[in-house]
Amino acid sequence: MKKEILKKIEEFDTIVIARHIGADPDALGSSLGLKDLILDNYPKKKVYTIGVYASKFKFMGKLDNIDNLDVSNALLFVLDTPNLIRIDGITNINEFKYVIKIDHHPTIDKFGDISWVEPEESSVCQMILDFAYSNNLKVKKDAAEKFFTGIVSDTGRFLYDYTTPKTYELIARLLTENKINTSDIYSKIYSRDLDEVRLQGYIEENMTVTKNGFGYIILTDEMIKKYGDDTSYPGDIVNNLNNINEVYAWAIFTYDVKNNLVKVNVRSRGPVISKVLENYGGGGHALASGARLKDDSNVKNIINDLDKVCEKYSKANE
Numbered sequence: 001m002k003k004e005i006l007k008k009i010e011e012f013d014t015i016v017i018a019r020h021i022g023a024d025p026d027a028l029g030s031s032l033g034l035k036d037l038i039l040d041n042y043p044k045k046k047v048y049t050i051g052v053y054a055s056k057f058k059f060m061g062k063l064d065n066i067d068n069l070d071v072s073n074a075l076l077f078v079l080d081t082p083n084l085i086r087i088d089g090i091t092n093i094n095e096f097k098y099v100i101k102i103d104h105h106p107t108i109d110k111f112g113d114i115s116w117v118e119p120e121e122s123s124v125c126q127m128i129l130d131f132a133y134s135n136n137l138k139v140k141k142d143a144a145e146k147f148f149t150g151i152v153s154d155t156g157r158f159l160y161d162y163t164t165p166k167t168y169e170l171i172a173r174l175l176t177e178n179k180i181n182t183s184d185i186y187s188k189i190y191s192r193d194l195d196e197v198r199l200q201g202y203i204e205e206n207m208t209v210t211k212n213g214f215g216y217i218i219l220t221d222e223m224i225k226k227y228g229d230d231t232s233y234p235g236d237i238v239n240n241l242n243n244i245n246e247v248y249a250w251a252i253f254t255y256d257v258k259n260n261l262v263k264v265n266v267r268s269r270g271p272v273i274s275k276v277l278e279n280y281g282g283g284g285h286a287l288a289s290g291a292r293l294k295d296d297s298n299v300k301n302i303i304n305d306l307d308k309v310c311e312k313y314s315k316a317n318e
């Protein structure tokens with residue numbers, strides 16, 4: 001698989017790299033890092049990384065615009081994205097000559113002329129780094145920093161499931177071969193606005209916890225405005241509510257009035273939650289999922305479904 005993918009990179013002059021909407025450091029690190037990797041090894045290629053991102057991720061690199069690009073002879077990479085509707089910036093992948101999917105989410109849509117999907121890999125950054133080393137490609141500092149950022153972020157600093165000996169081996173080689181300033185990267189990923197920290201305090205104080213071990217909170221537009229008016233905060237905060245004895249799974253529902261939707265961020269330390277979110281047009285990993293609802297009509301249903309999943313889990317583990 002990794003050899004075949006390299007052959008396709010060598011074959012195509014124009015390469016476009018896409019990833020999921022609501023980009024996180026793994027999505028950005030893998031797409032921007034793959035671009036650096038290709039250009040460092042094949043300087044004559046034309047490579048574009050597309051989509052939009054929140055301003056807090058500007059430090060990861062610049063994105064490209066392909067509005068005026070003829071893609072009929074281009075190779076498209078879709079990274080870190082299990083379903084077609086979540087690809088950022090592309091409505092029809094069939095406009096491209098050849099499509100390669102690389103992902104570590106469980107498959108939702110099968111697509112791609114090549115589909116390299118490994119749900120047990122910690123991150124797509126880890127997969128691309130593995131791809132690079134397996135093919136003896138040069139991994140220079142620019143790419144190395146992006147891969148490091150994505151792996152650190154998707155593993156929660158080597159804390160979550162799927163942080164394996166392979167993760168540490170790849171990181172060890174990366175840090176041996178590249179002088180990268182890891183503390184600078186950590187502070188870029190983990191420095192937070194006071195508003196966000198205070199919003200987390202509000203959530204911790206006011207979250208509802210059911211007798212089945214499901215914790216949730218609904219953030220109104222008023223609350224969002226009170227704490228800095230940034231609807232990307234909950235997506236970050238949700239990762240920090242782990243390891244509470246009374247809570248097996250937890251969710252934050254956020255009214256995003258500007259974009260006319262309700263964002264749902266869910267995490268779990270046991271019960272599989274992704275199936276519930278898939279039923280409402282979302283999805284993700286077994287223990288980390290989300291959805292974007294076009295209105296609030298299903299909020300109660302999602303709360304009930306997730307509570308049931310926790311009930312089942314708590315009964316099985318009593």
Ligand SMILES: [Mn+2]
Pocket residue numbers: 026027080104123124154
């Ligand atoms: Mn990822």
